């Protein structure tokens with residue numbers, strides 16, 4: 200394949216994605232202008248684009264963006280540290296796992312966001328509450344996937360480890376963990392989705408801090424183009440997160 | 456059944472004349488819901504230093520159980536396994552195992568796979584990579600050292616496993632149907648590779664297999680096992696000249712040995728097949 204053809208192969212999906220997005224925006228724009236969609240409920244895409252500058256300059260977008268980003272980062276770090284080690288402990292200690300696995304699984308589908316009053320009481324109306332809510336929301340997914348990954352290590356690989364007389368720690372670090380890593384990453388990404396949703400959601404609910412609060416403010420002022428523009432920045436946070444994580448994942452599990 | 460002593464010109468003088476690996480009267484039973492299964496029943500044999508011994512038997516006759524017992528992965532059996540006079544009761548550095556299933560680490564490159572036992576032993580990095588390269592060359596995988604297992608064929612991956620086990624420099628190489636998943640041509644060619652390695656390292660080897668051609672091609676002696684309970688049926692000496700290669704497969708002597716082993720094995724294989732069929736019928 201020539202390098203031109205190769206770059207076309209890489210470029211095409213991106214161009215198609217962007218094109219579809221722009222076309223959808225254009226269709227919405229036309230439908231609103233034609234009066235088929237109520238312009239007081241859905242703002243025109245062109246209005247949203249036009250409101251970007253206003254939102255960025257007047258609403259301290261940069262500070263808010265950084266704040267939300269930091270909260271997400273803190274929640275992600277907690278998820279990685281505690282999610283994986285709790286999962287590993289539950290995998291290691293059969294009794295612990297059998298005693299708690301059902302609870303963790305139940306928690307995974309529970310609407311933990313409703314626990315925010317409790318967290319408000321414990322941590323106050325602060326960034327800590329927001330980070331903890333994000334962390335709690337993502338935790339079950341990371342724990343469950345960590346257990347799943349560790350327990351599906353192929354038996355023969357464990358036997359290889361035994362035949363080479365690995366210590367339990369070596370067995371974990373050199374065989375079980377690397378073998379579980381792809382599954383753990385799946386859980387981590389899933390957990391992170393819940394965490395991001397909850398961080399912004401709780402900011403919105405308790406009217407504190409970053410992008411969630413801004414969305415709350417703008418919606419109350421009935422500044423719909425501004426609200427949607429702020430939502431675009433929420434999406435930007437999650438896009439940045441996922442790009443970074445996929446990059447880390449590829450680096451850790453590279454097989455090329 | 457005991458194994459008749461045989462004068463071997465290659466046997467070096469060692470304290471225990473019997474062999475470097477001695478399997479003495481092993482009995483292994485598994486309790487199952489349908490009663491106790493005797494997987495291995497009073498099996499005894501000895502492997503002499505530098506010897507290539509194959510254990511052959513139909514599927515389900517207890518070969519893998521024996522493999523795991525000698526490798527120290529299965530405990531709770533009667534009898535004893537000794538390596539160079541030392542009794543085995545768990546995994547042992549003197550015994551290197553190559554498993555039937557694909558067992559390379561997919562997250563490691565070929566060289567990192569092969570260097571694995573050296574890494575565990577705490578050998579410094581440059582030294583262990585150098586040593587790993589030596590064993591990679593030995594199994595004929597030069598040029599592939601930085602590839603990952605997914606990029607290799609099944610036969611190449613099995614050679615990576617073999618090189619990894621050889622890198623730990625075991626006194627006895629123990630292999631459980633290592634080429635069972637490969638096609639016949641690849642198997643014969645890999646057999647050549649094994650013969651070469653055997654020639655170079657004078658590696659004492661115990662091969663477990665259900666493949667007659669493979670057993671005759673590679674072995675000094677073949678131990679035929681019976682189907683359930685797994686006992687020693689006969690020991691066949693393979694008096695083919697060394698160095699050998701897969702070309703020997705066409706010779707009359709080769710055909711003669713294959714026929715001889717098959718005559719013993721046939722009865723057992725038939726019994727195994729019959730039992731499996733009647734079990735299947737009962738389940739209906």
Ligand SMILES: Nc1ncnc2c1ncn2[C@@H]1O[C@H](COP(=O)(O)OP(=O)(O)O)[C@@H](O)[C@H]1O
Nearest residue numbers: 485487492494513514515516517518519520521
């Ligand atoms: N862990 C176990 N529990 C119960 N039965 C077993 C176990 N391992 C092996 N067996 C039984 O022992 C017999 C011998 O098995 P195996 O050693 O795997 O035979 P082979 O490798 O010759 O095919 C089989 O009938 C098998 O079902």
Ligand SMILES: [Mg+2]
Nearest residue numbers: 518519520632
């Ligand atoms: Mg087997």
